[in-house]
Amino acid sequence: MPQMKQNRRTVPCYTCGAPFYLSIRDTRFLGTYRRVFCSVDCLVKDVLTPRRNGFFIQQMVENGILKKFEPQPNDNGFVCFSHRLGTHFRSYFEAMVAEVLVLRYGINLIYEPFELLLQIGRRDKVYVPDFFLPDSGVFIEVKGEWLHGSKKKFLSAVQFLGDNGIILIPPYLRKAFSDANKSTGGFDGGAAGIASVCETGLD
Numbered sequence: 310m311p312q313m314k315q316n317r318r319t320v321p322c323y324t325c326g327a328p329f330y331l332s333i334r335d336t337r338f339l340g341t342y343r344r345v346f347c348s349v350d351c352l353v354k355d356v357l358t359p360r361r362n363g364f365f366i367q368q369m370v371e372n373g374i375l376k377k378f379e380p381q382p383n384d385n386g387f388v389c390f391s392h393r394l395g396t397h398f399r400s401y402f403e404a405m406v407a408e409v410l411v412l413r414y415g416i417n418l419i420y421e422p423f424e425l426l427l428q429i430g431r432r433d434k435v436y437v438p439d440f441f442l443p444d445s446g447v448f449i450e451v452k453g454e455w456l457h458g459s460k461k462k463f464l465s466a467v468q469f470l471g472d473n474g475i476i477l478i479p480p481y482l483r484k485a486f487s488d489a490n491k492s493t494g495g496f497d498g499g500a501a502g503i504a505s506v507c508e509t510g511l512d
């Protein structure tokens with residue numbers, strides 16, 4: 310069966326069920342994570358589905374598990390500025406995703422509003438998901454690469470918030486988001502020289 314090898318890298322879209330191709334590298338990036346989408350449209354359908362977890366989130370706030378995130382004054386990680394949204398982001402990928410979700414789909418999006426206290430092993434770790442969608446009650450994490458134990462943090466956030474409580478936007482969707490952003494008039498200057506590209510490229 311010549312298709313066998315290809316099947317190992319083909320996964321079903323969580324929304325529409327259509328199988329789509331992932332490179333070995335993308336498959337490794339995802340690991341056990343399987344809430345994956347064939348397109349930006351299919352991802353958006355999922356994140357717009359109401360979660361009805363407002364009560365759960367309120368409880369987390371009351372129990373101190375979820376706190377308002379306030380960046381330290383010396384936090385200089387916000388290297389990208391979207392002129393069109395008037396917001397700083399930590400990466401070009403994040404800025405691009407935000408522009409697409411807000412400008413193409415009209416989604417109400419809050420950037421890094423909360424920090425989540427997670428227990429990983431015996432340690433307490435603070436994790437700040439990238440976006441929160443108040444209308445559907447879902448978090449979004451945009452990840453171009455896993456750094457500094459960020460995969461462990463994300464996977465334990467999935468365990469804690471539930472499989473539909475936080476959605477990953479992995480690097481294989483970067484091209485699709487870039488194309489979608491072009492349709493909103495956004496410019497994709499690529500990953501190199503993120504700060505300067507972001508400063509000059511997004512207006």
Ligand SMILES: [Zn+2]
Nearest residue numbers: 322325347351
């Ligand atoms: Zn799909």
